[in-house]
Amino acid sequence: MGREDGRGAGKQKAKPRRRSHRPLRNLENDPMAPQTPLPTPEWDGEGWAIPPSLASRFHQKSALGKIVSGGNLRLNAVEVMFCHWHRHLPLPSDNWVETQLGENPHFIHEAVILEAIRDSGEKIVLNCNLFEQHNTKLVNGSWGMHWVRDKHPSRDQPAGQVRWARTNEKVDWNELCKWAIEVKKAGQIPEFLVIDGEFEVTTYEINLAQPRGKLPIPSSLSSEDWKGITESLKSATPTNNGIFISKDNNWPLETIGIQQMGGRWLYPEEVNLLKSITESKTPSNIGGLLHELLERGLLVRPGFKYGCRWRIYEEEMSGSHAPWLLSPILEAAETWEGACLASRLASAVHKTWICAIPNPESANERQEKTAVKDEHVFLSLERMIFGK
Secondary structure: OOHHHHHHOOOOOOOOOOOOOOOOOOOOHHHOOOOOOOOOEOOOOOOEOOOHHHHHHHHHOOOOEOOOOOOEEOHHHHHHHHOOOOOOOOOOOOOHHHHHHHHHOHHHHHHHHHHHHHHOOOOEEEEOOOHHHHHHHOOOOEEEEEOOOOOOOOOOOOOOEEEEEEOOOOOOOHHHHHHHHHHHOOOOOOEEEOOOOOOEEEEEEEEEEOOOOOOOOOOOOHHHHHHHHHHHHHEEEEEEEEEEEEOOOOOOOOOEEEOOOEEEEOOHHHHHHHHHHHHHOOOOOHHHHHHHHHHOOOEEEEHHHOOOEEEEEEEOHHOOOOOOOEEEHHHOOEEEEHHHHHHHHHHHOOOOOEEEEEEOOOOHHHHHOOOOOOOOOEEEEEEOOOOO
């Protein structure tokens, strides 16, 4: 008698996804190659030049390379590689790939990143090839600009700016946040491509989330409410991980504390926040973040089951699910592998993972003595697919 494995009898077994090895093409024996071989790129001192006869096909249609003196088209090395794979362009020499790797250790990764975007029909123009009118909006740190398939750099504005990293590289959350803010100010989408050890590429849109809810906020409480909170804190039973308020019948703020055994349990960060308000003290970093979330009308609850600090609700838990999972910057993943995992785990349960990062514009606002609107920026990584 056969063992049931839970996969269902009679169901067709799904085939594993085919992974590209991106071989070098043998153009002499390639039936898809043109009968008249394309000219071989030649080094012109700054890039790889091909004659004007190919400029229309490669540049005007596909936005590859840059037109230079004499009408030649100058390609970057990774563009040469793309044109070899997809336009039947010969490589300059038999050992050309090895030579490029010796000059640029990121050569293979960059070529794969370029292909991941262009293979979908979209266009990416590297920094070295940008038109002058687009250079003014290029943000420091961007690798290139992205145009959707029916747009062209000669007449249209880019849809996004592109960066990339390997999965084992460190994430500088503060720098990433500043970059995303500047790209958004330029009216474009911050797009980040992550490449793994098998040269598979995953793309993320960097968003600046604005979590807001509908629940009562601390600043809406009356002085009598705060007087009651102060008395409750004084009479609470301390423990090694918070305090317990035995009677919470008149507790005025449902977004703080968890009801248990006829009373209310408050975690250390909640106690820190309340004491900072009642005693006019500066809260801890976590207490300050909690305060900001509560002032946004949100409900904050532990996120242990999801591998994060908090899960965040817009409404009462009885009537909704938590749309967000939040990690403060000091608890966020250190590498892109961990960051992608956090984003993927959140999306698998229909939530958005966000990282709370100190607002880089707050310091400037303080120096200028203007009102600081938000102490934190909430940055999310959301999977995207080019061409869709």
